[in-house]
Amino acid sequence: MTLNRTLKMGMIGGGPGAFIGDVHRRASRLDGGVELVGGAFDINPRKSKQMATELILDRKRCYGTYTELIAKELKLPEGERMDFVAVCTPNNWHYAIAKALLEAGFHVMCEKPMTLTVAEARSLVKIVKQTKRVFGLMHNYTGYPMVKLARDMVRGDKFGKVRKIVVKYPQGWLATALERTGQMQASWRTDPKQSGGSGCGGDIGTHAENLAEYITGLKIQEMCADLTSFVKGRKLDDDVNCLLKFNKGAKGVLHASQISVGEENNLTIWVHCETGSLEWRQEHPNYLYVREMDKPEQIYKRGNDYIGKISPAAARGTRLPAGHPEAFFEAFANNYVNFTDTIRCKLTRTKVDPLMNDFPKVTDGLRGMLFLETLLASANSNRKWTKFKK
Numbered sequence: 001m002t003l004n005r006t007l008k009m010g011m012i013g014g015g016p017g018a019f020i021g022d023v024h025r026r027a028s029r030l031d032g033g034v035e036l037v038g039g040a041f042d043i044n045p046r047k048s049k050q051m052a053t054e055l056i057l058d059r060k061r062c063y064g065t066y067t068e069l070i071a072k073e074l075k076l077p078e079g080e081r082m083d084f085v086a087v088c089t090p091n092n093w094h095y096a097i098a099k100a101l102l103e104a105g106f107h108v109m110c111e112k113p114m115t116l117t118v119a120e121a122r123s124l125v126k127i128v129k130q131t132k133r134v135f136g137l138m139h140n141y142t143g144y145p146m147v148k149l150a151r152d153m154v155r156g157d158k159f160g161k162v163r164k165i166v167v168k169y170p171q172g173w174l175a176t177a178l179e180r181t182g183q184m185q186a187s188w189r190t191d192p193k194q195s196g197g198s199g200c201g202g203d204i205g206t207h208a209e210n211l212a213e214y215i216t217g218l219k220i221q222e223m224c225a226d227l228t229s230f231v232k233g234r235k236l237d238d239d240v241n242c243l244l245k246f247n248k249g250a251k252g253v254l255h256a257s258q259i260s261v262g263e264e265n266n267l268t269i270w271v272h273c274e275t276g277s278l279e280w281r282q283e284h285p286n287y288l289y290v291r292e293m294d295k296p297e298q299i300y301k302r303g304n305d306y307i308g309k310i311s312p313a314a315a316r317g318t319r320l321p322a323g324h325p326e327a328f329f330e331a332f333a334n335n336y337v338n339f340t341d342t343i344r345c346k347l348t349r350t351k352v353d354p355l356m357n358d359f360p361k362v363t364d365g366l367r368g369m370l371f372l373e374t375l376l377a378s379a380n381s382n383r384k385w386t387k388f389k390k
Contacts, residue, residue, distance in 0.1 A: 003344045006035040010073065010082035010106075012066045012097050013089035015042030015051055017184055020111060021088040024138070025055070027332030028086065028109075034340055037082060038062050040069045066097050070104045084134070084343060087111060090194040091202065095120040098135070102127050107134040107343050109336070113206050113372060114365025116196045118389070121362075121369040128362045134346060136339040137360040137368075139210045141267060143331035145302050145314040146288040148358070150271070150278050151215045152311040159292070160274030162216050165244070165252040167208040167269040170260035174200075174238050177231050192235050199236025201227065201375050204267075205256040206368040210360065211269055212254070213367065218246040220371065222385045225378035230259045242375065245385070286325050302326065316355050335359045 009028055014021015021041070028034045038061025041051040045064030052062040063069040073081045084107035087097050095115040101108050102124075114137055115121045128135045141147060154162065178186040188194040189203055196202050213219060222245040227237040238259045244252035257263070267282035276292040286302040300307060303322030308315030317334040320326055338359040345352045370388050378386035 003348050005079060006033055007083045007340050007343060008079075008081065009034050009036045010061075010069060010085040011036065011039035011041060012069070012085060012087050012101075013041065013093070013111075014039070014086070015044075015047050016054070018088065019185060021086075023329065023332055024086045024088055024109070027329050028336045028340075030329065030333040031337055033344075034336070038069070038073075039085070040064065040066045066100065070100060070106075073106075074104060083107060083347070084109060084340070090188045091196050092116055092194045095124060098124060099127055102131045102133050102135070105131070105133070107346075109136040109138060109339055110365070111138050112210075112360075112365065113196065113202045113368050114362070115369055118366070118369045118373045121366040125362050125366055134339065134343050135362045136335065137362065137365045138332070138335060139207060139214075139360040139364060140328070140332045140335060141207055141211050141282060142214050142360055143317060143334035144280075144282075144285045145307070145311075145317040145326070145334075146280055146285060146300065147211070147215065148313040148317060149288055149300060149307055149311040150269075150280055151217075152313060153278065153290070154215055154271055154273065155217050156310075159276035159278075161248070162218060162246075162250045162271060162273050164272040165212050165216060165218075165246065165250060165269070166272075167212045167252070167267075168255040169204045169208045169265075169267040170255070170257045170263040171204065171265060172259065172261045172263045174231065174258035175261050177233065179234070190234055190236050190238075195236060196372070197236075197376050198227065198240075198372050199229075199234075200238050200256050200258045201240045202372055204258070205240045205254065205375065206371060207267060208254050208256055208269075209371045210364060210368060211267070212244075212252060214360075214364075215269065215271060216246070216250070218248060218250055219367070220244050220252070220374075220388060221247055222387050223371075223374050223378045224385055225375045227375070227379040237379075240375070242378075285327055285331070313355055313358055 040063040041048040052059040086109040179190040224243040226241045228239040240256040242254040270279050279289040288300040290298045338356050341356040374388050
């Protein structure tokens with residue numbers, strides 16, 4: 001049974017001047033199965049209404065608050081009301097909004113980090129289970145085809161046991177006190193009340209943690225962390241350095257920085273195994289570098305037929321032939337495709353294909369919060385190693 005209509009999407013946050021909300025809007029509709037119908041786009045109701053004009057939406061469905069959105073959308077018949085809502089607010093709103101949406105019966109796509117605390121994350125895990133709604137977490141880097149290829153190579157035991165994981169995410173955009181100029185993205189990300197206990201760690205460190213665990217299937221168990229706020233007066237960290245211990249004996253290094261002058265979004269991961277290693281760079285995402293013992297380096301290129309033979313998930317996430325680059329929007333869109341296909345299965349009561357089920361979920365959000373809790377505990381401790389809580 002198929003669903004012979006588009007899915008209706010709403011959005012909380014992502015108002016005038018917002019970066020990530022606009023990416024969600026574009027990526028979610030890239031493959032044609034989703035229709036944005038409204039939202040509560042800004043904490044200022046006037047600005048939320050402004051988005052109706054900018055996005056050519058019905059002003060009656062551009063609400064002043066998320067509670068108004070829920071109340072009025074529930075009055076609409078199924079098929080006309082929003083099927084799912086993307087939560088694209090600063091971090092401090094994620095939990096309350098996601099909880100309210102799930103309990104009202106909406107499916108949810110949420111920005112990361114998922115909550116402000118581990119307790120909130122555990123609560124959200126229970127709510128998702130109780131409501132049986134589809135919950136997606138936008139760790140967009142898992143959507144790249146070559147990341148999926150890397151995962152299937154490593155987890156498929158192509159190179160033997162994982163020994164070491166090195167993952168870094170350097171940026172330079174916060175090398176000065178940009179937040180004091182009124183720049184919106186910098187202002188909320190450096191504010192503990194909106195961002196949480198860790199700035200750089202929460203904003204990009206969680207991406208590095210998620211990528212390492214996604215590709216290898218391993219879990220961080222212990223951490224030795226150092227956090228620094230280099231910019232004078234900044235309340236949250238802008239540089240993160242960690243030693244990691246994974247299960248099954250693997251060791252790791254994680255580095256995230258927002259004061260690395262000249263760096264843009266240089267997320268890179270190396271996975272070193274018994275008989276081979278691989279490397280993937282977010283700024284050159286269509287290539288996976290593979291190095292095997294006593295063999296020349298190989299470069300796997302997205303879009304070629306041999307990729308799909310190794311990784312059906314990578315093939316599913318590919319839209320263009322080889323040589324036509326795909327990147328950031330497409331990776332976002334891949335998570336949306338899998339998320340929305342899973343919703344369609346829910347609505348039509350059909351079985352979810354495992355390839356559809358390949359998107360970050362509420363349990364990944366809990367892992368992210370455990371990472372941040374341990375990061376802060378380790379950085380504030382004199383112990384060499386701090387264990388993750390169960």
